[in-house]
Amino acid sequence: MRSTEVKIDLRRGRAACIGVGTELLGNNKLDLNSLEITEVLETFGFDVVEKRVVGDEIERIATAVRDLMMECEVVVVTGGLGPTADDVTRKAIAIGLGREIEFDAEVEALIKKRYRVAGRVMPEVSRSMAQVVAGSQVIHNGCGSAPGILVHEGLGLLAVFPGVPWEMREMLNVHLVPELERRAEGRMRRSRTLLLGGVGESDAEQRIHHLYDAFGRRNVSILASYGVVRLVLTASGEETRVEARLDQMENAFREILGEEVAGTDVPGLAHAVVPRLVETGMTVATAESCTGGLVGAALTEVSGSSAAYLGGVVSYSNQAKEKFVGVAEEILIEHGAVSEPVARAMAVEIRERFGADWGLGVTGIAGPTGGTEDKPVGLVHWAVAGPSGVEARHRVFRGDREIVRQWSVNAVLDLLRRRLG
Amino acid sequence: MRSTEVKIDLRRGRAACIGVGTELLGNNKLDLNSLEITEVLETFGFDVVEKRVVGDEIERIATAVRDLMMECEVVVVTGGLGPTADDVTRKAIAIGLGREIEFDAEVEALIKKRYRVAGRVMPEVSRSMAQVVAGSQVIHNGCGSAPGILVHEGLGLLAVFPGVPWEMREMLNVHLVPELERRAEGRMRRSRTLLLGGVGESDAEQRIHHLYDAFGRRNVSILASYGVVRLVLTASGEETRVEARLDQMENAFREILGEEVAGTDVPGLAHAVVPRLVETGMTVATAESCTGGLVGAALTEVSGSSAAYLGGVVSYSNQAKEKFVGVAEEILIEHGAVSEPVARAMAVEIRERFGADWGLGVTGIAGPTGGTEDKPVGLVHWAVAGPSGVEARHRVFRGDREIVRQWSVNAVLDLLRRRLG
Numbered sequence: 146m147r148s149t150e151v152k153i154d155l156r157r158g159r160a161a162c163i164g165v166g167t168e169l170l171g172n173n174k175l176d177l178n179s180l181e182i183t184e185v186l187e188t189f190g191f192d193v194v195e196k197r198v199v200g201d202e203i204e205r206i207a208t209a210v211r212d213l214m215m216e217c218e219v220v221v222v223t224g225g226l227g228p229t230a231d232d233v234t235r236k237a238i239a240i241g242l243g244r245e246i247e248f249d250a251e252v253e254a255l256i257k258k259r260y261r262v263a264g265r266v267m268p269e270v271s272r273s274m275a276q277v278v279a280g281s282q283v284i285h286n287g288c289g290s291a292p293g294i295l296v297h298e299g300l301g302l303l304a305v306f307p308g309v310p311w312e313m314r315e316m317l318n319v320h321l322v323p324e325l326e327r328r329a330e331g332r333m334r335r336s337r338t339l340l341l342g343g344v345g346e347s348d349a350e351q352r353i354h355h356l357y358d359a360f361g362r363r364n365v366s367i368l369a370s371y372g373v374v375r376l377v378l379t380a381s382g383e384e385t386r387v388e389a390r391l392d393q394m395e396n397a398f399r400e401i402l403g404e405e406v407a408g409t410d411v412p413g414l415a416h417a418v419v420p421r422l423v424e425t426g427m428t429v430a431t432a433e434s435c436t437g438g439l440v441g442a443a444l445t446e447v448s449g450s451s452a453a454y455l456g457g458v459v460s461y462s463n464q465a466k467e468k469f470v471g472v473a474e475e476i477l478i479e480h481g482a483v484s485e486p487v488a489r490a491m492a493v494e495i496r497e498r499f500g501a502d503w504g505l506g507v508t509g510i511a512g513p514t515g516g517t518e519d520k521p522v523g524l525v526h527w528a529v530a531g532p533s534g535v536e537a538r539h540r541v542f543r544g545d546r547e548i549v550r551q552w553s554v555n556a557v558l559d560l561l562r563r564r565l566g
Numbered sequence: 567m568r569s570t571e572v573k574i575d576l577r578r579g580r581a582a583c584i585g586v587g588t589e590l591l592g593n594n595k596l597d598l599n600s601l602e603i604t605e606v607l608e609t610f611g612f613d614v615v616e617k618r619v620v621g622d623e624i625e626r627i628a629t630a631v632r633d634l635m636m637e638c639e640v641v642v643v644t645g646g647l648g649p650t651a652d653d654v655t656r657k658a659i660a661i662g663l664g665r666e667i668e669f670d671a672e673v674e675a676l677i678k679k680r681y682r683v684a685g686r687v688m689p690e691v692s693r694s695m696a697q698v699v700a701g702s703q704v705i706h707n708g709c710g711s712a713p714g715i716l717v718h719e720g721l722g723l724l725a726v727f728p729g730v731p732w733e734m735r736e737m738l739n740v741h742l743v744p745e746l747e748r749r750a751e752g753r754m755r756r757s758r759t760l761l762l763g764g765v766g767e768s769d770a771e772q773r774i775h776h777l778y779d780a781f782g783r784r785n786v787s788i789l790a791s792y793g794v795v796r797l798v799l800t801a802s803g804e805e806t807r808v809e810a811r812l813d814q815m816e817n818a819f820r821e822i823l824g825e826e827v828a829g830t831d832v833p834g835l836a837h838a839v840v841p842r843l844v845e846t847g848m849t850v851a852t853a854e855s856c857t858g859g860l861v862g863a864a865l866t867e868v869s870g871s872s873a874a875y876l877g878g879v880v881s882y883s884n885q886a887k888e889k890f891v892g893v894a895e896e897i898l899i900e901h902g903a904v905s906e907p908v909a910r911a912m913a914v915e916i917r918e919r920f921g922a923d924w925g926l927g928v929t930g931i932a933g934p935t936g937g938t939e940d941k942p943v944g945l946v947h948w949a950v951a952g953p954s955g956v957e958a959r960h961r962v963f964r965g966d967r968e969i970v971r972q973w974s975v976n977a978v979l980d981l982l983r984r985r986l987g
Contacts, residue, residue, distance in 0.1 A: 171608075173789070175598075175601070180596070194626065195591075196590075198618075199615070366589070433859070436863070438862030440859065441859030446968065450882075459880070460877045469879070
């Protein structure tokens with residue numbers, strides 16, 4: 146047996162999440178709350194060492210709390226705090242920590258008030274939410290009726306929040322962040338993400354591999370997703386030094402990756418491209434076939450995109466390519482709808498029609514049917530027409546219909562990005 | 567203490583999943599494998615009672631296996647079976663079950679052969695994959711090099727698969743399904759999902775509430791997502807009776823919900839609409855503003871949609887609405903771009919231009935900026951023009967930019983669906 150002191154030492158900096166709710170154990174729901182909680186925990190230098198999802202079962206919740214509080218400094222539980230018979234988390238926490246559960250009239254008064262403000266009378270069943278774990282701190286729910294719970298136990302901290310994402314989020318920021326900040330004592334962990342376009346995961350890895358040693362393998366992670374690669378750089382330490390360290394890392398990676406880097410902390414290629422267009426007062430129009438509107442959808446996902454995106458045509462039929470984009474019938478007949486000349490014509494003609502600075506064209510076979518030996522499923526041609534002419538590319542993307550479409554969107558946005566410089 | 571017999575009895579029909587891998591504990595990755603595994607387990611009537619995610623730590627994996635094997639009939643572990651130093655699952659399983667780990671020359675020969683077939687020599691590091699848990703059954707990996715493991719322990723079954731989704735999936739189907747089938751002895755659990763369009767979650771719940779009692783609360787679950795509601799109906803029992811029970815449930819819900827039901831087991835409204843168009847030989851064209859191409863993208867997500875979807879225009883600027891859709895300048899000036907007359911004109915004109923049977927128009931303010939007192943952020947007008955005229959609707963949707971856009975797509979597709987009848 147380890148002594149108590151050693152155990153306490155081992156707990157420091159370790160954290161765990163417990164998601165409560167039978168619905169989280171089905172085949173269509175995941176404990177998404179744990180991602181936000183993990184992000185906050187990591188910011189303050191905590192390592193999440195385990196995540197559990199348990200149903201609305203008192204014993205199992207109690208066991209999870211007991212097990213993980215033995216090993217972690219911070220445990221965050223979400224779900225099961227509502228007023229119905231399913232909501233057993235309060236009772237389970239008390240059992241797991243070996244504490245009493247008590248009725249708290251003050252808490253009841255607060256819950257009643259909340260109902261009153263909303264013009265309703267507190268239903269009898271909601272009284273159960275005024276049952277509190279002895280010695281715990283009841284925390285106010287700014288967005289709903291179920292209060293949260295904080296329990297300090299020696300070094301350990303147990304935080305219990307409702308499962309409703311916005312209620313959880315508010316309590317996380319208002320009540321857990323200051324606690325974590327205090328415990329971190331100026332130590333932080335921050336991340337910065339470089340978005341790479343038009344480069345494969347293994348190519349990127351090959352080129353940056355030697356930097357892993359310089360910065361530590363666990364401080365760099367690489368995530369690939371159909372035409373973009375995200376490089377997550379992480380630094381920990383004294384708050385004041387973390388940003389400097391991240392700058393140093395970013396510079397080192399940018400030096401090697403050069404123009405593969407589309408941006409820092411941007412969610413996608415459109416978020417790198419649109420601000421660049423707006424900044425320079427330039428406009429873009431789109432002609433899409435296999436992507437069916439996804440390129441326009443990606444550009445307009447960016448708030449403020451109306452200053453740069455004029456619009457476009459989804460030319461799913463050949464007739465639409467001729468009539469609404471302006472692709473000459475001869476080109477379609479000679480080369481077929483999925484061909485470089487058609488992609489080029491789409492980009493050039495849509496630019497012309499909309500009077501835009503840039504025109505994008507995409508045509509391809511997303512599958513699962515429609516492929517031939519010459520033109521297999523996954524073949525996509527894309528082109529970008531601009532002030533200095535038109536450039537085209539093609540590739541056979543592997544994956545299902547949605548994956549081929551996603552690749553295509555990123556491919557054409559990346560070509561535009563590179564031409565914008 | 568419970569007697570051993572009681573314990574065995576309690577394990578029956580219970581299952582758990584363990585996801586292994588430090589990367590699954592970060593803020594951007596979830597254990598998606600557990601969803602597929604859960605689906606298979608539920609099909610054969612098993613209840614998943616707990617899910618855990620643990621890092622590449624021998625002790626923690628061993629503890630999870632030991633804990634969950636005590637309580638469950640079936641435990642499925644994924645991840646940590648590769649050849650690198652991180653891959654500690656084999657060793658952890660042996661410790662968790664209190665078994666030896668042994669080198670197996672036959673397994674090594676198989677792994678070597680796999681490399682040879684791929685024209686490569688087995689790297690020395692891959693020898694570790696030939697370490698097997700004593701008394702276990704090594705299972706072949708049809709899609710990769712790391713073998714899986716099956717361990718029978720009394721009533722209990724432990725299945726260990728690689729974390730790579732397609733390798734996991736193949737082993738799950740080839741090796742676990744027959745085991746579960748045998749254990750289920752003809753008992754099954756199947757689900758059927760009714761997709762509802764144009765109805766809110768609480769409205770739907772209000773109307774079907776009394777059926778919960780008839781079929782059991784836990785056999786019906788309701789999932790809402792920005793303009794669609796999914797009603798998941800579940801039945802268990804003898805295989806032969808399950809389908810009849812689901813038919814009975816579906817009929818009862820359809821009787822009450824009538825035309826709110828868009829379809830059975832369809833992933834989205836477009837998947838309900840497109841086949842209906844193809845079936846009747848009808849075509850559709852789209853004019854989109856705030857959705858920026860998402861309506862076209864949704865329609866073309868359905869394989870074979872080219873038979874029904876002719877294409878459309880993304881008219882993000884007023885000029886595009888005039889020039890490429892054909893909305894009269896006067897209407898735009900008098901009513902503004904986000905107005906019922908503009909939505910109607912978009913639907914009518916795009917139908918005309920494309921020579922389609924149906925025309926869809928959507929215009930709105932997705933936010934976060936651009937709202938006024940009269941026309942707040944979230945205000946969306948949509949219209950459907952068809953053989954018998956044009957119909958328009960509007961609503962102020964609440965949520966961020968992407969949520970407003972998602973609502974808008976579902977709103978216009980649902981209006982088309984209802985008009986198709």
